[in-house]
Amino acid sequence: MKKIIAPVLTGLLAVSLLGACGNGSGNGTGAAAGQTSGGSSGKKVEIEFFQNKTEAKATFDKLIAKFNEANPDIKVTQVNPPDAETVLKTRAAKKDIPDVVGLGATDTFKTLAAGGMFKDFTDNPLVQTIQPAYIKMLNDLTGSAELNGLPFSANASGVIYNKAIFKEAGVEVPKTWDEFIAVAEKFKAEGKNAFYLTYKDSWTTLVPFNALEPSIAGTDIFKQRQEGTVKFADTLKEVAEKQLKLLDYGQKDIFGKGYNDGNTAFAKGESAMYLQGVWAIPEIQKANPSIELGVFPLPATNDPAQNKVISGVDTLLTVSKNTKHPEEAMKFVQFLLQPDNVKQYIDEQKAFPAITGVTQDDPVMDGFKEAFTAGQISDFADHYIPGAMKLDSLIQGFLQKKDAAAYLNQLDTEWDKVAARK
Numbered sequence: 001m002k003k004i005i006a007p008v009l010t011g012l013l014a015v016s017l018l019g020a021c022g023n024g025s026g027n028g029t030g031a032a033a034g035q036t037s038g039g040s041s042g043k044k045v046e047i048e049f050f051q052n053k054t055e056a057k058a059t060f061d062k063l064i065a066k067f068n069e070a071n072p073d074i075k076v077t078q079v080n081p082p083d084a085e086t087v088l089k090t091r092a093a094k095k096d097i098p099d100v101v102g103l104g105a106t107d108t109f110k111t112l113a114a115g116g117m118f119k120d121f122t123d124n125p126l127v128q129t130i131q132p133a134y135i136k137m138l139n140d141l142t143g144s145a146e147l148n149g150l151p152f153s154a155n156a157s158g159v160i161y162n163k164a165i166f167k168e169a170g171v172e173v174p175k176t177w178d179e180f181i182a183v184a185e186k187f188k189a190e191g192k193n194a195f196y197l198t199y200k201d202s203w204t205t206l207v208p209f210n211a212l213e214p215s216i217a218g219t220d221i222f223k224q225r226q227e228g229t230v231k232f233a234d235t236l237k238e239v240a241e242k243q244l245k246l247l248d249y250g251q252k253d254i255f256g257k258g259y260n261d262g263n264t265a266f267a268k269g270e271s272a273m274y275l276q277g278v279w280a281i282p283e284i285q286k287a288n289p290s291i292e293l294g295v296f297p298l299p300a301t302n303d304p305a306q307n308k309v310i311s312g313v314d315t316l317l318t319v320s321k322n323t324k325h326p327e328e329a330m331k332f333v334q335f336l337l338q339p340d341n342v343k344q345y346i347d348e349q350k351a352f353p354a355i356t357g358v359t360q361d362d363p364v365m366d367g368f369k370e371a372f373t374a375g376q377i378s379d380f381a382d383h384y385i386p387g388a389m390k391l392d393s394l395i396q397g398f399l400q401k402k403d404a405a406a407y408l409n410q411l412d413t414e415w416d417k418v419a420a421r422k
Contacts, residue, residue: 044075045328051102052084053315055279059348060102067335074328076100085387092117097320099329102152105141105313105379107387113148119319119326122147126337134313134354137379149316151354152336153346156295156368157207157277157310157380160284163292165192165272173294173367176302177242184249187272196271197250198262199399202392206382207275208246208298209395212239214378215300215308222384225415232411240404242300246275247399255400267291279314281350281364295367297376308378309371314351388421389414 051060057080064076079098081087085108091097097117103109112118121127127135127147134151142148161173169187174180184194198204213219216238224230247254251271259280266274267287274280281293297309317336319329335341342358345351352360371377385391394414398407 044073045325047074047076047100047325047328047332048079048098049076049100049102049332050079050084050088050098051315052080052088052104053102053279054080054082055282056315056345056349059345063336063341063344066341067332070335071331074331076332088112095322097322099320099323099325100332101318101320102315103149103318105138105149105151105316106383107385109149109316109318110142111387113142113144113146113318117321118148119321120146120148121150121318124150126150126334129337129355129357131354131356133377137313138316140379141383149318150333150337151313152315152317152342153313153349153351154311154354155277155279155314155351156365158211158275158295158297158368160266160274160276160278160280161294161296162266162269162272163294165269166294169272173296174299175304175307176299178302180299181245184273188249193251193271194249195246195251195273195275196257196262196266197247197254197275198257198259199255199396200261201258202396204259204262204276205395205399206380206392207277208243209239209391210310210380210382211275211298212242212300213381214310215306216242219379219381219384222381226419232415233405233408236408236411237404240398240408243395243399244402244404247402255396263287277310278350278352278365282348293364295365297368297371305376307371308376309368310380311352311372311377312379312383313354316354386415386418388418 049060049064051057057078060078060080064078067076068074085103085106088101088103089108089112092112092115097112101118122145127150130151134154135147138147138149138151139145166173169190171183171186174183187194213236217235221230221235225232251257251265257265260283262274262276263280263283264287265271267284274284275298278295284291284293297307299307301307317333319326319333323329337355339355339358342353342355346353346358346360347362350362350364352365382391389411394407394410398404398410401407
């Protein structure tokens, strides 16, 4: 998912106001004084839907309007602040969890679920509508058999490419790392940018890391690191080397350009490839509706069978364990999980469905289908790394200083610091 690291003052002020309205009751806006859940008072039940994807706000607004129209006794309001995960953790500390939460399968979700903040869906019939692979991802992430969220949508990350530029250069989609670098070298030799890198926004440095690590080292090493049987300094050397290699093929001033700059520049044809997730596609197409896009997994190794599409739970839906309106909150969750609503969401957001019976049919995504069919899929590596490590900042600093040994040692040091605080 797109992870925005941004100033949070505005979001925190908004949170304070929301918390004041809720009297710190832990029930979000739905617990405001004077509200009731029944129709006898003639008042609507208010449900707060808090979600972390800024690019999905307009799509959720449409779905919320549809739900509110069909349910005149309930009013759902969307809250989508900057740096939403930080805001949500701040609210959790005040026991002010929103009624319904849309969140990625991240360390934040893992921490809040472990803290008993969310409803247990383990025996809920809706689980039977979800693709088992994504249920397993949540259980693997939390390390618990209890299911505290329902996967709604998944994403995919790899390489987005400009088909016209590839055709003009006479190059094919690469299947191995050596072929990938050869394609990049060809564009560089022709005076073109192979990639448009946007490392002013530190979160964008996670995209190549997530694409490289699972195919090269595998996400099991994070469990092994937790057990103390491996060190990053020994297991992630090849990942670090390839992170640095990609810098050779970006535009000038890669640390002066951010995500929005990259979307616009790539749309204008300023690079042949863009190392991003499918969440960037709607923004690219807004900037250039006629652009012909394709996607392919970043070939991290020279074994095509080992190279994976990075796909994880982009948005899961969960309900506050202490909401005063559990029936209404669940009614909204059930509504969002209806196939026609999931289809609307994935079509507009270029995402992938987490429920069965719905498909992503956009031809732009064809380049990922082979890997999905073959089961060459991995979760995002950073989902297994504690948020307190601030991995994005560590990677950004590494790519600026280019000292791989120091970077890997720092990963080990920061991991141990976080572990010691638990």
